[in-house]
Amino acid sequence: MGGPSGFPPLPARLVRWAAMRRKTRIPPAPLPQRHGVDPVRVRLPAAGPWTTVREHLVERLSGAGDGVVDGMFDAGLVVGADGRAVPADAAYVPGTFVWFHRELPHEVPVPFPLEVVYRDEHIVVVDKPHFLATTPRGSHVAETALARLRRELDIPTLAAAHRLDRLTAGLVLFTVRPEERGAYQTLFRDRLVRKEYEAVAPYDPGLVLPRTVRSRIVKERGELTAREVAGEPNAVSRVELVDHRPDGSGGLARYRLVPGTGQTHQLRVHLAALGVPILGDPLYPEVTAPVPAGDFRRPLQLLARALEFTDPVTGEEHRFRSSRVLAAWASYDRWAAGTYDGPSDGQ
Numbered sequence: 001m002g003g004p005s006g007f008p009p010l011p012a013r014l015v016r017w018a019a020m021r022r023k024t025r026i027p028p029a030p031l032p033q034r035h036g037v038d039p040v041r042v043r044l045p046a047a048g049p050w051t052t053v054r055e056h057l058v059e060r061l062s063g064a065g066d067g068v069v070d071g072m073f074d075a076g077l078v079v080g081a082d083g084r085a086v087p088a089d090a091a092y093v094p095g096t097f098v099w100f101h102r103e104l105p106h107e108v109p110v111p112f113p114l115e116v117v118y119r120d121e122h123i124v125v126v127d128k129p130h131f132l133a134t135t136p137r138g139s140h141v142a143e144t145a146l147a148r149l150r151r152e153l154d155i156p157t158l159a160a161a162h163r164l165d166r167l168t169a170g171l172v173l174f175t176v177r178p179e180e181r182g183a184y185q186t187l188f189r190d191r192l193v194r195k196e197y198e199a200v201a202p203y204d205p206g207l208v209l210p211r212t213v214r215s216r217i218v219k220e221r222g223e224l225t226a227r228e229v230a231g232e233p234n235a236v237s238r239v240e241l242v243d244h245r246p247d248g249s250g251g252l253a254r255y256r257l258v259p260g261t262g263q264t265h266q267l268r269v270h271l272a273a274l275g276v277p278i279l280g281d282p283l284y285p286e287v288t289a290p291v292p293a294g295d296f297r298r299p300l301q302l303l304a305r306a307l308e309f310t311d312p313v314t315g316e317e318h319r320f321r322s323s324r325v326l327a328a329w330a331s332y333d334r335w336a337a338g339t340y341d342g343p344s345d346g347q
Contacts, residue, residue, distance in 0.1 A: 026043075026097070027081040027097060029041065029099055030083035030099055031079060031083070031099050031100075031101065032156075033150065033156050034101050034104075035104065035142040035147060035151065036146070036147030036148065036149070036150035036151040037101075037104070037141055039100060040099065040100055040102055041098075042056075042057070042060065042097065042098050042099070042100075043095065043096070043097050044056060044092060044093065044095060044096050044097075044098070045094065046095065047094065048092075050092045051091070051092055052089055052090060052091060052092055053086055053088075053090045053091075053092055054069065054070070054073055054089070056092060057069050057098075058070075068103075070088065072100055073085075073086070073087070073088040077100050078098050078099070078100045079099050080096070080097070080098055080099075081096075081097055086098055104141055104142055105139050105141060107139070107140065107141065107142060107143040108143070108293045108294040109143060110129065110131045110143055111296065112129035112130070112132070112296075113129070114126050114127070114128060114129065114132070114145060114152070115127040117171065117322075118320060121177075122175065122176055122177065122311070122313050122314065123173060123175055124153065124155070124158065124173075124174045125171060125318075126171070126174065127169070127170065127171060127323070127324065128145050128164055128168075128169055128170060128171070128304075129169055130168070130169045130296070130300060131166060131167065131296055132148075132166065133145070133166040134160050134163045134164050134172055135163060140166065146158065146159070146160055146174070149174060157176060157178055158174050158175070158176060159181050160172065160173075160174055161173040161174060161181065161187070162193075167280075167282075167299065167300040167302070168197075168300060168303070168304060169299065169302070169322070169324060170197070170304025170305060170322050170324070171305070171307045171320055171322050172304070173307060180313055183312040183313060187309055187312060188262070191260070191261075191262075192309060192310070193308070194258075194306070194307070194308040194309065195258070195259055195304065195306070195307060196256060196257070196304075196305045196306035197257040197259070197302060197303060197304055197305055198242070198255065198256060198302075198303045198326065199254070199255045199267065199271060199278045199301055199302045199326075200252060200254055200278070200301035200326045200328045200329045201255060201271055201276040201278045201279055201301070202248070202249075202251065202252065202253065202275075202276050202277075203244040203245075203251035203252055203276070204275055207274060209239055210238065210239060211239055212237070212238050212239075212260075213235075213237045213238075213239060213270045213274065214233040214236050215233055215269075215270070215273070216229050216232060216233050216234050216235065217229075217234060217235040217263040217264070217265075217266060217269055219263075219265065225265070225284065225287060226263065226264050226266075226269055227269070228269060228273060234261060234263060235261050235263040235269070235270070236260035236261050237257060237260065238259075239255060239270065239271070240255065240256040240257075240258075241254075241255060242254040242255060247332040247333075248328075248332050252328065252332060253276070254329055255271070255276075257271075265284070267302065268281055268283065268284045268302070269284060272284035278300060278301055278302050279298075279301040279328045279335075280298045280300040280301050280328070281300055297339075298327075298335060298336070298338050299327065301326045301327070301328045301329075301335075303322060303324055303326055305321060305322050306319070306320065306321045306322070307320045308320070327340045
C-alpha cells in the first residue's frame with residue numbers, strides 16, 4: 001500500500017541512507033594541502049559489492065594503473081577522518097570518508113604572472129593570464145590560478161567564486177573565508193555580476209552592430225565543442241564594435257562582449273556564428289590540431305575585461321577592470337608570428 005502521497009514507500013535501506021546523509025557532517029580534511037592542492041576526499045557509497053575500502057578505491061581509481069592503489073595503502077597514504085592510515089583490509093562502512101593525495105601530473109609551467117588587482121579580508125581579485133586554468137581539473141592541477149595563489153599569498157582557504165576558461169585571460173574572483181564562499185557564488189548564479197569581455201576578431205563591414213545574439217547552446221559531456229541547436233534560447237550575448245583597422249587579412253576589429261547568460265564557450269560560439277571567430281581559437285569555427293604543451297605563442301584573443309557587483313558581505317560597490325592589451329591588437333604581425341612579448345600582451 002502506498003504512503004500518504006500515493007507513491008510506494010521507499011525501501012528501508014534507502015530510508016536509513018537518507019537519514020544518515022542528513023546527520024552526517026563532512027569532517028575537515030585531515031591532510032594538509034600539497035603545492036596548494038587539496039587532498040582528494042572520497043565518501044564511500046551507500047551500497048555496493050565491496051567488502052573493504054581497498055576494493056572500492058581499486059574500482060574507483062581504475063585508471064590510475066596497476067598497483068597504484070595498493071602502493072598508496074602500503075605507504076599509509078590513505079587516511080581516515082582522524083588522520084590515521086587506513087589499512088588495506090579495513091572493512092567497508094557506507095558513508096564514511098577517506099582522504100589521499102594523488103600523484104601530481106607533469107605540468108609545463110605557465111610562464112606568466114598572476115596580477116592581484118584587489119585584496120581584502122573577504123576576496124581576492126586577480127588578472128589571470130592566458131593558458132592558466134582557474135582551478136585544478138584534469139591534467140592541470142598545480143599549474144592553476146587557485147593553487148598558485150594559495151602558495152603565493154599563503155591563503156590555504158582560498159576558493160574560486162566562478163571559473164574562467166583556461167585559454168581566456170582576465171579577471172577572476174576568489175573568496176578568502178569558507179563560510180562566505182556561498183554568498184559570492186550566489187552572485188554569479190543569480191546573474192548579479194556584470195561581466196564585460198573584449199575580443200579581437202576579423203572585421204566584417206557588413207555585420208550590423210551592436211546586436212544581441214540569442215540562441216540555444218548545448219555541450220555534451222566528453223565533447224570538445226559546444227554547438228547551437230534549435231529550441232528555446234539559453235544563451236544571450238550583447239556584441240558591440242569598439243574599433244577596427246586594416247590589420248591582418250581583410251582587417252581586424254575589437255569587440256565588446258556582454259554576456260547575459262553563462263553557457264560554456266558562449267561568446268566563442270556566438271562570434272563564430274556571426275562569421276567573426278575570435279583569433280587564436282582552436283575550437284571554433286572548427287577544431288584545429290591541438291597546441292603542443294608549452295606553446296604559448298598565439299593565445300586566444302579573448303579577455304575578461306570587467307567585473308562589477310555589490311559585495312554581499314560588506315555592501316561595497318566593486319568595479320574592477322583588467323589593464324591588459326590583447327596581443328593581436330597591440331601588434332598583429334608579431335602575434336601572428338608568435339613573437340609578441342609586450343608587457344601587457346594579454347598573456
